[in-house]
Amino acid sequence: MDQLHLGKTGISIELAKRIDGEIVSADSMQIYKYMDIGSAKPTKEEMQGIPHYMLDFVEPSKRYSVADYKKEATKCIKDIIKKGKIPIVVGGTGLYINSLIYGINYADTKIDQEYRDLLEKEAEEKGLDSLYEKACKIDKEAMQNISRNDKKRIIRVLEIYKQTGKTKTELDKQSLQNEKEFDFKVFITNMQRDKLYEKINKRVDIMLEQGLIEEVKKLLEKYNEYPTAMQAIGYKETKLYLDGIITKEEMIEKIKMETRRYAKRQLTWFRQIEDTIWLDMEDSEETNIDKILEVI
RNA sequence: GGGUAGGUGGUCGAGUGGUUAAUGGCACCAGACUGUAAAUCUGGCCGCGAGAGCGUACGAUGGUUCGAAUCCAUCCCUGCCCA
Numbered sequence: 001m002d003q004l005h006l007g008k009t010g011i012s013i014e015l016a017k018r019i020d021g022e023i024v025s026a027d028s029m030q031i032y033k034y035m036d037i038g039s040a041k042p043t044k045e046e047m048q049g050i051p052h053y054m055l056d057f058v059e060p061s062k063r064y065s066v067a068d069y070k071k072e073a074t075k076c077i078k079d080i081i082k083k084g085k086i087p088i089v090v091g092g093t094g095l096y097i098n099s100l101i102y103g104i105n106y107a108d109t110k111i112d113q114e115y116r117d118l119l120e121k122e123a124e125e126k127g128l129d130s131l132y133e134k135a136c137k138i139d140k141e142a143m144q145n146i147s148r149n150d151k152k153r154i155i156r157v158l159e160i161y162k163q164t165g166k167t168k169t170e171l172d173k174q175s176l177q178n179e180k181e182f183d184f185k186v187f188i189t190n191m192q193r194d195k196l197y198e199k200i201n202k203r204v205d206i207m208l209e210q211g212l213i214e215e216v217k218k219l220l221e222k223y224n225e226y227p228t229a230m231q232a233i234g235y236k237e238t239k240l241y242l243d244g245i246i247t248k249e250e251m252i253e254k255i256k257m258e259t260r261r262y263a264k265r266q267l268t269w270f271r272q273i274e275d276t277i278w279l280d281m282e283d284s285e286e287t288n289i290d291k292i293l294e295v296i
Numbered sequence: 297g298g299g300u301a302g303g304u305g306g307u308c309g310a311g312u313g314g315u316u317a318a319u320g321g322c323a324c325c326a327g328a329c330u331g332u333a334a335a336u337c338u339g340g341c342c343g344c345g346a347g348a349g350c351g352u353a354c355g356a357u358g359g360u361u362c363g364a365a366u367c368c369a370u371c372c373c374u375g376c377c378c379a
Contacts, residue, residue, distance in 0.1 A: 065331040150337045233334045
């Protein structure tokens, strides 16, 4: 629904109060425990008693995927509906939101880390092109949309084939063979670009004041593996600082910059969703709530 | 004041007489996105123009040359060293 914390949390909680709703987060980093400040997770006080789901429940040392998300979030949504309440999905991870919007049915497969590592190694030794060619042989159609340099996606095509014996194209097609599960409306929050960036910069300064560095320090002490959690903006940069690779100033600038770029990418993602209603976050919360109430 | 290194497009930084509107990186803008997604990848990026093209650019000015970001002169500015 929107990026970061730039008014979204407030508006979603206010809306929940008005329409007797409960909130389902769609954020790939707020799922993790102990990553509160840097992921801009809403606090208990902010929640004002409104139930929140898909938040703060995964160990940072664990791997979590869209498929997991889709399954669990769908269950949450159904439970909320069963209670006679309205689910409000809030968050900025386009991929997760997509899984819900299109009701994607992910096949039941596990990650084969060994094979992944093997492919990584091959890419290093023989070059990515070698994997690319291999993938083309398996699934020419899917490869049409994948760049020769896109290692992750190339590996995925190979991985899918190894695990399921099917091509990604086939699997994708199958995953869409179902009715739209829910009736929904999509709202996107946005504001003038320079205002947005200004807010992001300020927000990062606040995170630092709230103790981001301490939070990251504790996290690093607690775990020694982070398959995905350490990809989080704010965390990886702080780690670089703690490891003495960059200065504190560089760290702060980098977090701000990466967050700005992320917000921009989110906008790109959301723009392609059809039938969306855009909310201008420079307007008052009241105005935006009214706008939402009008169409639901 | 003397010596020395240098001033290049938003920025960092190549380039050291023609093939250079000027390699790259970054920022910025736009796009893609089905199991790592706050990740990963793609395109654009001096101005005007649909385009051919035209114009303006490598601190400033002047000069050498068929031709200069690149050579010369003077000036301005910056870093470092000596005084």
